[in-house]
Amino acid sequence: MWKIANAVERKRIVRLIIRDVTLLQSRDSGVVSIRIAWQTGATSEHEVQRRVRSYAICVSTAVLEWRIRELAKAGKFDREIANALNAEGIMSARGVPFQSNNVHLLRKRFGIRTPK
Numbered sequence: 001m002w003k004i005a006n007a008v009e010r011k012r013i014v015r016l017i018i019r020d021v022t023l024l025q026s027r028d029s030g031v032v033s034i035r036i037a038w039q040t041g042a043t044s045e046h047e048v049q050r051r052v053r054s055y056a057i058c059v060s061t062a063v064l065e066w067r068i069r070e071l072a073k074a075g076k077f078d079r080e081i082a083n084a085l086n087a088e089g090i091m092s093a094r095g096v097p098f099q100s101n102n103v104h105l106l107r108k109r110f111g112i113r114t115p116k
Contacts, residue, residue: 049091064090065110068103075115078103 005013020037034046067090071081078100085098092098107114 049095061093064106065112068106068110069112072107072112072115077115078107 002010002013017039018036019039022035022037024033024035025031032048034048036044036046038044064085067085067088068081071084076084081103082098082100085103090098092102104114106112
């Protein structure tokens, strides 16, 4: 039914199953907390990394640095590291997939040497 429904019908379906959605975001943490109150009375809570302008305020910077260090120690080049990060679902600060030039800049920032 969802696939054949138009936009108006989809909104109606969503309104039938969701009572309320609350979003909380903090500039410092770079995370959006989502709380969904379902019509059944149940609630679910989710956290999503939001796009930020700098890795200084990105919530996953420490994980990202650790992972790049591990992959570089394994002898991976920038393109291979970018592919691995994308495959693992690690988000860039701006919410776009990693490319080799992004990894190169991050390695420089973190002081990680490239394999020979």
